[in-house]
Amino acid sequence: FSSVELTQFYLDRIASHDSELNAFITVTAEQALATAKTADEKIASGSASGLTGIPLAHKDIFCTDGVKTSAGSKMLDNFIAPYNATVVEKLKSISMPMLGKTNMDEFAMGSSNENSYYGAVKNPWDLDRVPGGSSGGSAAAVAAKLAPIATGTDTGGSIRQPASLTGITGIKPTYGRVSRFGMIAYASSLDQGGVFASSAADSALLLEAMSGFDAKDSTSVDIPVPDFSTTLNDSLKGLKIGLPKEYFEEGLNSEVAKVIEAAIEEYKKLGAEIVEVSLPNTHLAIPAYYVIAPAEASSNLSRFDGVRYGYRCEDPVDLTDMYMRSRGDAFGREVKRRIMTGTYALSAGYYDAYYLKAQKIRRLISEDFQKVFEKVDVIMGPVAPETAFKIGEKSDDPISMYLSDIYTIALNLAGLPGMSVPAGFANNMPVGLQIIGNAFTEGKMLNVAHQYQ
Numbered sequence: 169f170s171s172v173e174l175t176q177f178y179l180d181r182i183a184s185h186d187s188e189l190n191a192f193i194t195v196t197a198e199q200a201l202a203t204a205k206t207a208d209e210k211i212a213s214g215s216a217s218g219l220t221g222i223p224l225a226h227k228d229i230f231c232t233d234g235v236k237t238s239a240g241s242k243m244l245d246n247f248i249a250p251y252n253a254t255v256v257e258k259l260k261s262i263s264m265p266m267l268g269k270t271n272m273d274e275f276a277m278g279s280s281n282e283n284s285y286y287g288a289v290k291n292p293w294d295l296d297r298v299p300g301g302s303s304g305g306s307a308a309a310v311a312a313k314l315a316p317i318a319t320g321t322d323t324g325g326s327i328r329q330p331a332s333l334t335g336i337t338g339i340k341p342t343y344g345r346v347s348r349f350g351m352i353a354y355a356s357s358l359d360q361g362g363v364f365a366s367s368a369a370d371s372a373l374l375l376e377a378m379s380g381f382d383a384k385d386s387t388s389v390d391i392p393v394p395d396f397s398t399t400l401n402d403s404l405k406g407l408k409i410g411l412p413k414e415y416f417e418e419g420l421n422s423e424v425a426k427v428i429e430a431a432i433e434e435y436k437k438l439g440a441e442i443v444e445v446s447l448p449n450t451h452l453a454i455p456a457y458y459v460i461a462p463a464e465a466s467s468n469l470s471r472f473d474g475v476r477y478g479y480r481c482e483d484p485v486d487l488t489d490m491y492m493r494s495r496g497d498a499f500g501r502e503v504k505r506r507i508m509t510g511t512y513a514l515s516a517g518y519y520d521a522y523y524l525k526a527q528k529i530r531r532l533i534s535e536d537f538q539k540v541f542e543k544v545d546v547i548m549g550p551v552a553p554e555t556a557f558k559i560g561e562k563s564d565d566p567i568s569m570y571l572s573d574i575y576t577i578a579l580n581l582a583g584l585p586g587m588s589v590p591a592g593f594a595n596n597m598p599v600g601l602q603i604i605g606n607a608f609t610e611g612k613m614l615n616v617a618h619q620y621q
């Protein structure tokens with residue numbers, strides 16, 4: 169079948185199912201079909217690449233030229249991006265039709281997708297439950313087959329946790345692997361774009377197409393991007409898997425633990441060797457993250473002031489009034505909470521006590537990982553301590569919400585790649601196995617994931 173037919177198939181599924189799921193903020197049907205037509209021409213003339221003609225959805229945090237880019241916020245509800253993010257541009261240049269822009273927690277702050285100005289996203293496995301966040305729209309769209317693949321971003325778990333909660337594959341690459349240019353910034357030293365797909369093999373293709381050095385992103389790393397697909401079938405004989413004891417302690421739901429343990433058993437059968445390891449500073453990852461990420465966010469979000477773009481309050485009496493009411497009206501509760509804690513942590517007198525200390529902890533966490541990677545090839549554990557929770561269950565308890573990221577956040581602080589791979593079900597809801605690799609070992613991780621799938 170043609171790309172036009174394939175694209176139309178997904179557009180029809182979006183039309184019939186998205187009113188229930190709320191995975192999309194914007195659907196770009198016309199544009200998608202036009203790109204699909206170009207793709208079919210390229211395929212016919214032999215100038216196509218592997219993914220040409222395959223439709224996808226982009227998280228609404230990636231700037232899309234001429235298309236609304238909201239970051240899930242009222243602040244950008246009227247914002248039409250004037251250029252494409254590098255990721256968007258790269259995939260557009262190989263004629264991958266964009267089906268639309270997916271729902272997300274406002275400015276990527278959240279673990280349940282309930283912090284979106286556009287309303288909560290439903291988990292396709294149980295409509296009363298969250299799909300995880302912040303890339304909940306992309307995860308729900310792929311899980312419900314409203315899109316075959318989608319992009320997301322992961323600052324502290326926002327690809328892996330929703331992938332785990334919706335039973336799909338998600339990969340957060342090494343910091344610097346994928347360009348951040350045109351990705352609306354939350355916490356710049358942690359943000360990284362990545363992939364949602366229904367298999368490791370599909371993830372390999374999309375990740376390869378998205379990756380690579382970009383002169384427009386000063387933290388982009390100039391190293392070659394391997395062909396991730398060619399190593400998918402490598403044998404896992406002798407693979408050393410580290411199991412950090414801190415990832416299996418209290419707080420982990422016992423049913424989830426059983427699924428993870430069963431997955432590890434499968435890896436033993438594939439010839440892997442299990443090594444017990446320790447990441448002793450794991451318990452400090454969430455506290456350090458919730459100083460560093462809000463500190464960076466408070467600075468990044470200062471650009472939304474009602475002056476050049478985005479929301480502006482009505483009839484401001486003077487400049488201060490415009491700043492205060494524009495920001496006061498258009499930012500949601502969680503975003504305000506982060507701006508306040510971040511500003512506090514950076515203020516004179518508190519900087520050393522909070523921000524500097526958090527940075528020192530960040531270094532210790534990174535060193536923990538490096539010590540472990542002297543002994544093992546990959547680390548495995550759960551992605552999230554429990555399966556998808558009910559919509560509304562944690563809304564009034566930010567600390568309990570923050571704890572959803574207990575196993576995901578540490579590797580963002582260390583800049584490392586991580587994956588969620590569907591491993592089974594607990595309480596009738598999907599469970600993801602987390603695979604953590606050393607820097608720039610995405611090829612190995614995808615190989616490890618593919619052998620299990």
Ligand code: GLN
Binds near residue numbers: 277301321322354461
């Ligand atoms: N849940 C975490 C937060 O709220 C991580 C979000 C993300 O990775 N974007 O900050």
